[in-house]
Each structure stands twice: as C-alpha cells, then as structure tokens.
Amino acid sequence: MTAEKFSVADATVGGTVEFGPECGGVVAPRGFRASGITAGIKASGKPDMALVVNDGPKKTAAAVFTRNRVVAAPVTVTRDHIEDGSITAVLLNSGNANACNGRPGVEDALRSCESLSDELGVPVTDIAVCSTGLIGDRLPMDTILGGIEPLVGGLSGDNVAGRAAATAIMTTDLVDKQAVRRADGFTVGAMGKGVGMISPSMATMLGVLTTDADITPEMAHAALAAASEKTFNRLDIDGSTSTNDTVLLLASGASGYVPTQEELDAAVLAVCDSIAAQMQGDAEGVTKRVAITVTGTGGEDDALVAARIIGRDNLFKCAMFGSDPNWGRVLAAVGVAPVAMDPEHITVSFNGHVVCRDTGGTPDARDVDLSGSDIHVEVDLGTGDGGSATVRTTDLSHDYVHINSAYST
Amino acid sequence: MTAEKFSVADATVGGTVEFGPECGGVVAPRGFRASGITAGIKASGKPDMALVVNDGPKKTAAAVFTRNRVVAAPVTVTRDHIEDGSITAVLLNSGNANACNGRPGVEDALRSCESLSDELGVPVTDIAVCSTGLIGDRLPMDTILGGIEPLVGGLSGDNVAGRAAATAIMTTDLVDKQAVRRADGFTVGAMGKGVGMISPSMATMLGVLTTDADITPEMAHAALAAASEKTFNRLDIDGSTSTNDTVLLLASGASGYVPTQEELDAAVLAVCDSIAAQMQGDAEGVTKRVAITVTGTGGEDDALVAARIIGRDNLFKCAMFGSDPNWGRVLAAVGVAPVAMDPEHITVSFNGHVVCRDTGGTPDARDVDLSGSDIHVEVDLGTGDGGSATVRTTDLSHDYVHINSAYST
Numbered sequence: 061m062t063a064e065k066f067s068v069a070d071a072t073v074g075g076t077v078e079f080g081p082e083c084g085g086v087v088a089p090r091g092f093r094a095s096g097i098t099a100g101i102k103a104s105g106k107p108d109m110a111l112v113v114n115d116g117p118k119k120t121a122a123a124v125f126t127r128n129r130v131v132a133a134p135v136t137v138t139r140d141h142i143e144d145g146s147i148t149a150v151l152l153n154s155g156n157a158n159a160c161n162g163r164p165g166v167e168d169a170l171r172s173c174e175s176l177s178d179e180l181g182v183p184v185t186d187i188a189v190c191s192t193g194l195i196g197d198r199l200p201m202d203t204i205l206g207g208i209e210p211l212v213g214g215l216s217g218d219n220v221a222g223r224a225a226a227t228a229i230m231t232t233d234l235v236d237k238q239a240v241r242r243a244d245g246f247t248v249g250a251m252g253k254g255v256g257m258i259s260p261s262m263a264t265m266l267g268v269l270t271t272d273a274d275i276t277p278e279m280a281h282a283a284l285a286a287a288s289e290k291t292f293n294r295l296d297i298d299g300s301t302s303t304n305d306t307v308l309l310l311a312s313g314a315s316g317y318v319p320t321q322e323e324l325d326a327a328v329l330a331v332c333d334s335i336a337a338q339m340q341g342d343a344e345g346v347t348k349r350v351a352i353t354v355t356g357t358g359g360e361d362d363a364l365v366a367a368r369i370i371g372r373d374n375l376f377k378c379a380m381f382g383s384d385p386n387w388g389r390v391l392a393a394v395g396v397a398p399v400a401m402d403p404e405h406i407t408v409s410f411n412g413h414v415v416c417r418d419t420g421g422t423p424d425a426r427d428v429d430l431s432g433s434d435i436h437v438e439v440d441l442g443t444g445d446g447g448s449a450t451v452r453t454t455d456l457s458h459d460y461v462h463i464n465s466a467y468s469t
Numbered sequence: 470m471t472a473e474k475f476s477v478a479d480a481t482v483g484g485t486v487e488f489g490p491e492c493g494g495v496v497a498p499r500g501f502r503a504s505g506i507t508a509g510i511k512a513s514g515k516p517d518m519a520l521v522v523n524d525g526p527k528k529t530a531a532a533v534f535t536r537n538r539v540v541a542a543p544v545t546v547t548r549d550h551i552e553d554g555s556i557t558a559v560l561l562n563s564g565n566a567n568a569c570n571g572r573p574g575v576e577d578a579l580r581s582c583e584s585l586s587d588e589l590g591v592p593v594t595d596i597a598v599c600s601t602g603l604i605g606d607r608l609p610m611d612t613i614l615g616g617i618e619p620l621v622g623g624l625s626g627d628n629v630a631g632r633a634a635a636t637a638i639m640t641t642d643l644v645d646k647q648a649v650r651r652a653d654g655f656t657v658g659a660m661g662k663g664v665g666m667i668s669p670s671m672a673t674m675l676g677v678l679t680t681d682a683d684i685t686p687e688m689a690h691a692a693l694a695a696a697s698e699k700t701f702n703r704l705d706i707d708g709s710t711s712t713n714d715t716v717l718l719l720a721s722g723a724s725g726y727v728p729t730q731e732e733l734d735a736a737v738l739a740v741c742d743s744i745a746a747q748m749q750g751d752a753e754g755v756t757k758r759v760a761i762t763v764t765g766t767g768g769e770d771d772a773l774v775a776a777r778i779i780g781r782d783n784l785f786k787c788a789m790f791g792s793d794p795n796w797g798r799v800l801a802a803v804g805v806a807p808v809a810m811d812p813e814h815i816t817v818s819f820n821g822h823v824v825c826r827d828t829g830g831t832p833d834a835r836d837v838d839l840s841g842s843d844i845h846v847e848v849d850l851g852t853g854d855g856g857s858a859t860v861r862t863t864d865l866s867h868d869y870v871h872i873n874s875a876y877s878t
Contacts, residue, residue: 129812130804130828160800162813162829195797196830303801374783374865375873382874388604391569392712395539403538404571419539420571421605456783456874458867464784465791465865 077334078240085222085238088249089272091115091312095214096224099207101155101193101200107228109204110152111176111211112268118313119186121147122281124288126305132159132195133169135306138188141173142308145277148186150268150308151176151211152229154253158191158199159303168199175208190266190306192231192253226251229266232463235342239334243327245317246273252307252335265292267307267335274313275324283324284309287332294364295336295452296371307332340452345460348380349434350453354394356407356440359447362399366441367451369397377456383430387415394439405442411435486743487649494631494647497658498681500524500721504623505633508616510564510602510609516637518613519561520585520620521677527722528595530556531690533697535714541568541604542578544715547597550582551717554686557595559677559717560585560620561638563662567600567608568712577608584617599675599715601640601662635660638675641872644751648743652736654726655682661716661744674701676716676744678737683722688730692737693718699738700745703773704861705780716741749861754869757789758843759862763803765816765849768856771808775850776860778806786865792839796824803848814851820844 078084087094094112101108114121123142125135141147151172158165169189177184191199215221226236230253237252254265269284288307309328319327340349352371354363370376373393379386387408395403408416411432415425487497496503503521510517523530532551534544550556560581567574578598586593600608624630635645639662646661663674678693697716718737728736749758761780763772779785782802788795796817804812817825820841824834 128801128804129810130800130815131812157797160797160825160828160830162827165829195795195801196825196834303797303804374869378870378873381870384874386604388566388569388712391539392537392604395537395712401538403540406539416569416605418571419569420574421569425605456870458870460783461787461790461865461867461870464787465793 077330079238079334079338081223081236082219083238083240084219084249085226085240085251086112086249086268086270087217087219087222088240089247089270089312091272091314092270093215093217094221094225095211095216096228097207097210097214100203101153107224108153108155109207109211110225110228111215112150112225112270112310113180113215114148114310114312116312116314118274118311119146119148120275120277120280120311120313121145121308122277122284123306123308124284126303128303130160130303132157132191132304133161133165134158134189134191135304136166137169137173138190138306141185141188146186147188147308147310148182149176149180150188150190152190152266153204154192154229154231156191156193156197156199157195157304159195161196161198164198168201171201172204175205179208179212188308192229192266192304195303222251229253232344233342237335237338237342239331241327241330243319243323246271246315246319248327248331250331250335252339254339265305269307269309269328269331271309271311272313272315273311273324274316274318275311279321279324280309280311282321283328286325287329290329291332291336294450295340296368336452340454343454344463345457346454347457348455350380350437350455351450352437352439352453353448353450354439354441355448356442356445358400358443358445360449363447363449364451366394366397366399366439367449370394370437370439371451371453374456377453380435381455381457385410385415385426385428385430387421387425390437390439391416391419394441400441400443400445402442407440407442409438486739488647488743488747490632490645491628492647492649493628493658494635494649494660495521495658495677495679496626496628496631497649498656498679498721498723500681500723501679502624502626503630503634504620504625505637506616506619506623509612510562516633517562517564518616518620519634519637520624521559521634521679521719522589522624523557523719523721525721525723527683527720528555528557529684529686529689529720529722530554530717531686531693532715532717533693535712537712539569539712541566541600541713542570542574543567543598543600544713545575546578546582547599547715550594550597555595556597556717556719557591558585558589559597559599559719561599561675562613563601563638563640565600565602565606565608566604566713568604570605570607573607577610580610581613584614588617588621597717601638601675601713604712631660638662641753642751646744646747646751648740650736650739652732655680655724655728657736657740659740659744661748663748674714678716678718678740680718680720681722681724682720682733683725683727684720684733688733689718689720691730692733695734696738696741700741703859704745704749705777745861749863752863753872754866755863756866757864759789759846759864760859761846761848761862762857762859763848763850764857765851765854767809767852767854769858772856772858773860775803775806775808775848776858779803779846779848780860780862783865786862789844790864790866794819794824794835794837794839796830796834799846799848800825800828803850809850809852809854811851816849816851818847
C-alpha cells in the first residue's frame with residue numbers, strides 16, 4: 061500500500077484561510093518580498109535556498125524555537141539576533157540542517173548572515189537564518205555564499221515568489237505549504253515545511269509568518285506562542301522533537317492598521333492551524349489523518365497529555381493504518397497516562413460511533429468502517445471534569461518505515 | 470524485507486543459564502508439574518491453555534504486575550489471590566486477554582479458578598490466572614472449562630510438559646521461551662511469552678518462574694521485583710504497556726535448601742535476563758537486537774530515562790532497520806530527555822566505534838557497518854557523573870507495521 065497524499069487541507073479554526081500554491085503565502089501581506097532558488101546543496105537538484113525580506117516600515121519580529129536541548133547552529137544564531145524584537149530578512153536552506161557541527165557550525169551560520177547583510181545593506185543582527193536537512197554535515201559554504209546574490213536579485217512581491225520560497229524549504233515534503241488570512245485591516249501570510257513533525261534527522265519544522273499589521277514585538281510573540289501551542293505543538297506525527305524547529309513572525313506595519321491582541325491572535329492562529337493541517341496531510345507515509353480528542357480528565361493540560369500518549373502509540377497508529385477499530389489499543393495506551401481517569405468508566409468513539417462504553421466494547425464495535433482518510437477518535441476518561449484537547453497525528457505505515465530507514469545512507 | 474528471528478538468545482548476566490525447547494523450564498526445579506493443550510480458543514488450532522502446579526511442600530508465591538491503570542480481569546483476580554503469599558497452581562490461556570470486559574470478565578476469571586479448584590482439590594484463592602490475546606472479547610467459557618480436565622490429566626514433570634506449557638501461552642511469538650538456572654543447592658526455572666513488549670492489544674507479557682528453594686514470600690517478592698526491574702522493565706519493544714502483564718514466581722521448597730537473598734536474587738535475575746533476551750530476539754518484526762547504554766548523566770535513574778527515550782524513538786528505530794549509522798537521530802532523541810546532560814559534549818558510539826564526539830560527527834562516522842544482527846549504542850551525556858543503564862529494544866521494520874495493522878480484523 062502506498063501513501064496517498066492529501067492535496068487539500070482545511071483550516072479548522074479562525075474562519076476562512078486561503079491556501080494552495082497560488083495564495084501568495086509570505087508575500088500576501090504588504091511590505092514583503094521573497095525568493096527561492098536552486099543553489100546546489102541538494103544532490104537532487106531541487107530548490108534549496110529561500111529568502112524572505114521585510115521592507116517595512118516596521119521590522120518587528122518574534123519567534124518560537126524547538127524545546128530540544130540539542131539545538132542547531134541556526135537556532136543559536138537566530139535566537140541571538142531576534143532578542144531585540146527586530147528582524148529584516150530570513151535566510152533559509154534545505155538539504156542540510158547545520159546541526160551538531162559545534163562552534164564551526166555557528167561560524168558558518170554567521171558567515172551566511174554576514175554575506176546577506178552586505179548584499180542587503182542591513183545590520184547582520186537583523187538577519188535570521190534557518191536550516192533543515194541532514195544532521196551532522198557541515199554546510200557547503202561556497203554553495204551557500206554563491207546563492208546569496210541570486211536570491212537577493214530574485215526578490216519579488218509576486219505570488220510566484222512566495223511559492224518559490226515555500227518550495228525551496230521542502231525536504232521530504234511532497235507539496236509546498238502556504239496560508240493567508242485576510243482580516244479586517246491587515247493580512248497574515250505564512251509558509252511552512254515539515255512532514256515528520258517533528259522528525260529529528262530531518263531537522264524538520266520551519267515556518268515563516270508575515271503580516272502587514274502594525275504591532276509590537278510583545279504582541280507578535282504573544283500571538284505566535286499562543287497559536288503555536290494550539291497548532292504546531294498539537295501536531296505529533298512521530299513524537300520526535302527536531303533540533304532545528306523554528307517559527308518566525310515578521311511584521312511590516314505596511315497596512316498602517318493596529319489590531320487588538322485578540323484580532324492578531326485570531327488571524328495568526330488561523331494561518332498556523334492551516335499550515336499544521338497541511339503538514340499533517342503531507343506527513344511521512346501518511347494514509348490517514350487522525351485527530352484525537354480527550355475529555356473527562358483533570359482539565360485541558362491533562363487532556364493534552366493523554367491525547368498525545370494515544371497519538372504516539374505505535375500499536376494504535378498501526379491499527380489506524382489497517383483501518384482497524386481496535387479500541388483496546390486506545391485503552392491500553394491511555395491507561396499509562398499520568399492523568400486523572402476513572403479506569404472503569406472510559407468511553408471511546410471512532411468517527412462519532414461509540415465503540416467502548418464503561419471500559420467495555422459495544423456490541424457492534426468491530427463493525428465501524430474506518431476505511432476513509434480521516435479518523436476522529438474521542439476518548440472520555442470518565443471523571444466528569446471539564447476541559448478537552450485535540451492532537452493531530454497520522455497512521456504508522458510501511459511508507460513511514462521505508463522513508464525513515466534509508467535517509468542518511 | 471522479512472524479519473529474521475533469532476533462534477538463540479544468551480543470558481548476559483548471572484552466569485550460565487540453560488535455555489531452548491528441551492531445558493525443562495518451569496518443571497526443572499523439584500516439586501513442579503505442567504501441561505499444555507489445544508482447547509480451541511484460537512481459530513488457528515494452536516495450543517492455547519497451560520497449567521503449572523506447585524506440589525510443595527511449600528506453596529510460596531510472589532508476583533509483579535503491569536503498571537497500566539486499565540488492568541485485565543485475570544490481573545485483578547490474581548492480585549487478590551496472591552495477597553497471602555501462597556499460590557498452588559497457575560492457569561494460563563492465550564488467544565483472549567479477558568481485558569476490558571468489566572465485572573463479567575472478572576466473573577469469568579473466577580469461574581475458571583473455581584473449576585480448577587474443584588479439579589485439583591485446592592482452595593480457589595490458591596489459584597492464579599493469566600490471559601493473553603485480544604482485548605475486549607469475552608472468554609469462551611465452555612471452551613475454557615472444557616480444557617480444565619485434560620489440562621489436569623496431562624500434568625507431568627517431564628521436560629516435554631514444560632515445553633507444552635510454554636508453547637500454549639504463545640500468541641504472535643514464533644518460539645517458546647524457557648530458561649533454567651541450576652544454582653548451588655537449588656534451581657530456578659521459567660517460561661515467558663511476549664513479542665511486542667509491551668504491546669497492549671496483545672495483552673502481552675506473561676512469565677512464570679518456579680524454584681525448589683525454601684524461601685519466604687518476602688524473599689520471593691524481593692528477588693522477583695529486583696530482577697524484573699533490571700530485565701523485563703528494561704526491554705522496550707514499542708513503548709506500549711500491556712493491560713495483562715504478569716510475572717509469577719512459585720517456590721516449592723522441595724530442595725530443602727534455604728538460599729541467602731543474594732543467592733536467590735542472582736539465580737532469579739539470570740533466568741529473567743534470559744527470558745527477556747529471548748523476548749527481544751522474537752519481538753514482532755525484529756531484524757536487529759539493539760542495546761542502548763547511557764552514561765554520564767545524573768545516575769542510573771536518569772540513564773534509564775534517557776536510554777528508554779532513545780529506544781522508543783521511531784526515527785532511530787527505522788534507522789536501525791536500515792543499518793543506517795544516523796547518529797543525529799540519537800542526539801535529537803536524547804536532547805528531549807529530562808535528565809542531566811552537557812548538550813555540547815555528548816559522545817555516541819555504535820558497536821564500540823565512536824561516531825559522535827562533543828556533539829559533532831567523527832570523520833568516518835557514516836562508514837560504520839551496522840549490517841549485523843546486534844547493535845550496541847553507547848551514549849555518554851558528558852556530565853562526568855557516574856551510573857549507567859541499558860535498555861534493550863529492536864528496530865522498527867515493515868513486518869512490525871504489517872503484524873500490527875491487521876491484528877483484530
């Protein structure tokens with residue numbers, strides 16, 4: 061069985077979001093240009109360098125990074141450069157993660173920033189850098205430095221340029237991932253990549269959001285952190301946390317519109333949710349999009365822990381691949397979750413069909429048809445308490461094993 | 470690629486252990502008889518009921534159980550019956566886990582005990598019961614009760630009977646698993662099953678140890694708990710914890726020998742280690758036996774947490790399947806472990822060959838040959854502190870996905 065990729069992903073929160081190759085992505089908001097080229101980092105000859113530039117008037121920026129304690133050089137550099145809340149340009153490459161290269165890796169990342177700084181005429185500390193690809197190989201610096209001039213030369217505000225940037229950050233992604241939310245008075249655009257959220261050897265999830273709203277770094281950070289928590293941090297393809305994960309939000313202020321925090325939060329959440337859904341639909345080896353909602357435990361945090369434990373259970377994920385309504389695996393997985401539950405009164409449903417009530421199977425439990433592409437698993441842990449959380453995951457398929465058993469060699 | 474099973478597993482601690490189909494297993498110590506039959510629980514017609522009886526003079530017993538909060542009916546019943554430190558007979562079945570069947574499941578387990586109690590003429594509270602197989606289906610009670618008389622009639626102290634019992638508890642196991650340690654003055658025997666340690670829908674790991682040593686329940690429990698912690702609890706095939714896991718130790722005192730706690734501990738550890746190694750070698754879809762040793766963190770407990778996190782990482786496990794020395798995945802996995810580490814000074818070796826030093830690759834890291842069946846991964850987290858722990862796992866193969874995507878349907 062081969063993995064069928066999902067070509068369309070819908071945003072599930074926050075109203076209408078435009079997506080797809082023609083939507084513009086990071087260049088949809090006023091004040092942004094982008095470009096993407098084939099510099100030659102990848103042996104495949106596919107595009108591998110991208111650039112996003114904020115033409116202002118404001119250069120506000122915020123970021124969220126991987127929680128992994130082993131972090132890649134570009135994360136170290138970008139963390140440092142974004143500390144003052146201002147970034148003018150983001151330089152991205154795929155094909156090499158520049159992770160686990162020690163001090164020389166940091167120096168390579170800084171040299172890339174310096175070269176772009178010279179070319180754009182902006183301070184080096186206003187450059188962010190992101191890398192994605194194999195861990196442990198030094199960046200091919202001649203290739204990277206040779207790519208700077210054509211990248212800057214190719215900068216454009218056309219939708220084609222947005223797509224070129226989104227395409228150049230792909231690794232094992234099969235489709236580019238973009239989203240645009242047009243709110244009253246301002247726009248938020250985004251591009252992202254990542255198909256093993258978060259698959260470490262891929263050094264995997266990168267995202268760049270842009271907006272023409274006039275906001276402070278504090279507003280940007282609050283919106284991005286809240287949205288990431290609800291979207292990217294609840295997408296769990298394989299339980300593995302990358303060394304390189306970075307999501308940036310750049311704000312140009314070019315709309316002149318000053319949104320409330322609530323307006324900004326809603327728009328940022330909407331595009332993050334769309335990008336997360338697109339990542340789920342393009343996940344490594346995916347044949348099923350699985351959403352797991354947990355209720356009836358000690359509040360939202362407990363529900364999230366329990367949903368994540370189910371979503372990471374290989375036996376559950378294999379059952380989803382087999383369209384197998386094996387609710388026993390849901391119970392066995394959630395039974396080890398360190399959260400409040402009534403072990404005698406757990407309810408499980410697949411796509412709205414109750415398959416387990418009071419921790420026992422319903423008579424027709426094994427007749428549920430899970431042959432479709434989307435499976436919603438709902439688990440009520442029976443304590444009667446409120447709060448719920450949903451985690452998105454995928455099945456565990458032959459293609460996932462195939463893709464990940466032959467990556468570096 | 471099909472999974473090659475490992476036909477021979479060596480004990481790695483505690484001196485010489487006999488194993489293999491002819492070793493006697495649970496009937497090797499004096500005072501024990503066993504039997505195994507095909508009752509008809511499994512559609513395949515394979516053996517599915519087993520019995521182990523302690524003929525004394527002592528009927529000492531101890532047990533360790535699953536930590537899952539969703540526990541199967543036989544666990545509930547056996548926990549109750551073993552509370553006084555005495556068990557005469559263990560009734561086991563494969564093909565049905567009797568898990569998640571609520572109160573009726575407990576009543577089914579009790580009826581099985583009562584039937585055996587009548588047949589053997591011993592109190593019902595001296596009977597332990599273990600089930601393994603699919604979760605959520607009621608036991609076929611006519612078949613179970615019909616199996617009691619032939620099981621009792623077939624009881625024997627011959628090695629053939631030990632093997633018959635070990636065979637009748639298999640599910641997706643391909644080989645029976647037995648071990649015997651002949652210590653000075655006493656003997657410890659064992660049988661076990663489990664190939665997705667701990668794969669919940671299989672309701673998976675069962676073990677019965679027997680000894681002719683003259684020991685107290687407290688000695689038995691101390692030895693079993695310590696040995697389980699070092700062996701079964703450090704075997705982690707897929708991170709999933711069964712609802713049925715049970716390991717029992719029965720002591721007949723028939724040797725008349727009273728060992729010290731240390732002598733008992735060593736012998737029990739040796740057979741548990743052998744059974745654990747046999748389970749690893751027969752794990753679902755296994756093509757590689759992988760041992761992960763972590764040092765240089767905050768002591769043994771931290772080392773165990775870190776080793777387990779690496780051993781559960783699907784990307785790492787896929788790399789092992791591909792014989793891929795992708796040390797970046799080891800670093801990315803261990804980087805999220807909540808333990809002491811120096812992120813700039815991590816060392817990784819595969820089969821004694823250093824592939825990563827100071828969190829960076831060595832020049833010949835990608836040339837290491839991992840095509841053999843056994844891979845030892847050593848990770849030094851760089852804090853300079855003592856303590857180490859080793860976890861056994863396997864690779865993640867196509868066969869694992871295949872076996873587990875079509876189990877209940």
